Amino acid sequence: MRKKLMEMLEARKDEIIHIRRYLHENPELSFKEEKTAQYILDFYKGKDVEVQSNVGNGHGIIVTIKGGKPGKTIALRADFDALPILEETGLPFKSKNEGVMHACGHDGHTAYLMVLADCLIQLKDEFPGTIKIIHQHAEEVPPGGAKSIVDSGALNDVENIFGIHLLPMAKAGNVGYHSGYSFAGRSYFKLGIQGVGGHGSSPHLANDAIVAGSYFVTAVQTIISRRLNPMDMGVITIGSFDGKGTFNVIKDCVELEGDIRYMTEETKVTIEKEVRRIVKGIEAEFGVQCELTYISDYPPLYNNPDVTAMVKEILESTNDPDIKEVVEYPQLSPSDDFAYYLEKIPGCYFYIGCTPKEIEKPYFNHNPKFDIDEDALIVAAKSVGYVVCGYYGLE
Template identity: 75%
Template sequence: MKDKLMSMLGERKNEMIEIRRHLHEYPELSFKEEKTAQYIADFYKGKDVEIQTNVGNGFGIIVTITGGKPGKTIGLRADFDALPIVEETPVPFKSKNEGIMHACGHDGHTAYMLILADCLIQLKSEVAGTIKIIHQHAEEVPPGGAKSIIESGLLDDLDEVYGIHLLPIAPVGMVGFNKGYAFNGRAYMKLKIQGRGGHGSSPHLANDAIVAGAHFVTAIQTIISRRLSPFDIGVITIGSFDGAGTFNVIKDSVVLEGDIRYMTVETQETIERELKRLAKGIEAEFDVQCDLTYTPDYPPLYNNPELTEKVAITLINANVKEITEVKEVPPMAPSEDFAYYAERFPACFFYIGCTPKGVDKPYFNHHPKFDIDEDALLVAAKAVGQVVCSIQGE
């Protein structure tokens, strides 16, 4: 089966590229991917599979391939939403949806997965067990699509789940893996500080919300430097400080919004506890009222070490010419809602290098000039295909 699958994928490389370019031209935002979802569903029409659409809190799709032999039930996930970014790449298949761009490679994820799935459908009599293809909506915007797809119950029978992400800072042919915590978790913070406004000449008659807010911005960095172990990872970013007013008027209230990142649940709990403590301290010190909203969204992504080790060994021994290097890479700072699958099932999420040809300093994901080398699509398909075949042999 493995040799047949690798041959079939190689013959359909150009089709992967065509699909990716079509999706790139017509990107859709999270929770609004109606046409993309229809394109995916149409691809499977007439094929010998079970198709479930509108799964979860949006346009999720699960395609079930029932093999001809007994075996495990595994999930293969690919996301398909885009970002609110104005594209600046010079490609001829540039986004035709103004202000929306596939700047994270989800078009590529979907393209390789469609062709891989189709090849597995054709080989289903040789497949041991069941393969569930998870076409997931809304990875980019909390609460995301993954959590709701899991809550649908349609994946309750999974034994394992796998996913990949295209990585432009790594060369084509490189497959990266990370055992244990691989992506940061993320939380959202909003703080409204209600003071007492007044005349700029008479600060003693007011309680200045801007001064209190500025103190909070500085103080919270001590959470990272003085409350976390030096071996723990945590980041607090205040991305918005809404204190606009008039130069000679003491501001009555301000609103701050922040982004919190962490690599373990324990670190998240520490940051949350300390933020709340500091907000109470600001109230006492400046005689203001603080209304703090703290909302954890995506958890840290944890790769099952044993499963990830098997994936690494499989790919190292795969003897696939397109896979030129398999290596362990450091954890990634961004967040990824694949983490919800990894909380529920043994999981492995790995990386596929895709640095564009002739580029020394590639743009990272979410940049308006983000691009990929489309040769990486075949690498992704063959790498995941190899993993599927290795499970067949267990």
Template identity: 70%
Template sequence: MNQLMDMLADRKDEMIAIRRHLHQNPELSFQEKKTAAYIINFYQGKDVEIETNVGNGYGVIVTIKGGKPGKTVALRADFDALPITEETDLPFQSKNEGVMHACGHDAHTAYLLILADCLIQLKDQLHGTIKIIHQHAEETPPGGAKDIVEEGHLNDVDAIFGIHVLPLAPAGTVGYCSGDTFSGRSYFNLKIQARGGHGSSPHKANDAIVAGAHFVTTVQTIVSRRLNPFDTGVVTIGSFDGKGTSNVIKDSVEIDGDIRYFSDQTEAVINKELHRIVNGIEVMFGVNCELKYDVGYPPLYNDPELTAFVANTLAKVKDKDIKKVTEFPKMTPSEDFAYYLEKVPGSFFFIGCTPKGVDEPYFNHHPKFDIDEDAMLVAAKSVGYVVLHYLNGKEG
């Protein structure tokens, strides 16, 4: 344990250098060819098994077989970026116009590469096996996790752990949440086809905007009148494409929406009611509707026992870099790590990364998002403590 922590501390600068390289060279989901090649090259010549093109994209899985028998644990970090134009003034800004590591996946990959390399060097002392999952395409459904699970890569795994950097606390803070942690997400596209006409003769037309506006208002009653008040559900209309001119009645409109929920039962209710409202819009306004509804990611549920293990383990370590271990509230972003947790028990926890001297940091997915790079060493040490305690059979 002490040997691993010393090795990680000695390689902090290397984590930062890797993160900055990845930050300068971001790639979108399902297009991460060069990033995957960088990861694969990092492991070349090391005493591990390397699987490439895992899942439905550029996933990489590295298997570290310990010198002693034991359980199998998986660690995951994602490596895709977002279609965002960077607005920071960092000297290592993105070189790819319109693409940015605005969610911290560059930091996730950097910490896990160094942690994995240190564990490889200590493999003869390890009890059990560690699977390092470098996952592509977390940001874009169907994501990379679902296919990795369906291909059977977790069939021999006893537990899985992952982290996400969040600017909810300064570096040195580790957050955990038991049970419901992140919401599930679905999304829809609705096209309403009516009959256009002249603004002076509405009786000769059939206004798609009126039908669409009625849909936007009515769909909010799903949450207010169809869900149990104790269930969490959100329906957001993110786009209403009905631009035209003032004296022309629109022939058609297109609406995009986002849905959040913490249970499959809640999703089923929203799904059913959304379709029923669309059918009613067709009848009420005499329009034709085309609705495309896709389930994105399921709710992320952290195993309570393993989450308590994580929290207790990290609360007991005496490490100058891990300054606070605290409970975080459940949140409504979505994460395809949820697919792993549907397959095997595990815990997805959080690393504070608020930049030093910043009172109101930009949150993940903002074009000015940045991190305190000290958070990467905190991540590496935290996951290192958790995995070694787990494989050694120590209670948290």
């Protein structure tokens, strides 16, 4: 079966690329992917599978492929939402939806999985067990689509789950993995500081919110440098400081927004506790009033060590010219709501190199110039296909 599957995928490489380009031209934002979802549903029409639509809190789709014999149930996931980014690639198939772009590779994720799923449907009588194909909406915007799909109960029978992410950290043919905590968790905060405005010449008669906010910007960085174990990963980024006023007027209020990343739940708790402590200190120190909104969304992504070791062993033994190297990646600081699946289901989320040819320093995901080497798509399809065959012990 493995040989059949790989031959089928190779014969449909151009189709995978075609689907990716169609999706790239027609991106839709999280929770608004109506046409994308319909395109995916149309692809499965007439095929001998069960298709569920509108799964979870949006346009999630689950396609259930039942094998010819009883066996374990696994799941494969790809996300299909885009980002609010104005594309600057100059590609002939660039986004037709101005201000919306597939700048993270989700078009490629969806394209490879659609064709792989169709091949598995055609071969389903030859494998034991059930494969659930998850086409997931809204990965980019909290609360995301993954948690709602898990909460729906549609995956309660799934024993293991797998997914990939295209990352331009290496050329096509490179497949990366990491065991244990692999992607960071993420929290968001917004801090409003209310002081007392006044004339720039008389600061003693005012209570400067900009000074208080500036102190906060500096103070929260000491959480990373002085409150975390040096071996623990943590990042606090102030992405917005809204305090614009007039040059000779002391600002009475400011609003800050920030992004927090961490690799363990323990670090998450520590950072939140310290942020709240600093906010209380600023109120006391500067005599201002603070309103803090603090929301933790995607948890750290934990790859099950046993499942990851199995994936590594399977991929290292393929002897496939398209899979040139299988290497261990470091922990990475981005977040992904695939972490919600892995909280409930042991699995592995691994990485497919996609640096465009002739480029040494590629644009990373979420950049308006982000692009991929489309040869990476067949690598993704084959890699996940090999994992499926290896999981079920099929040669």
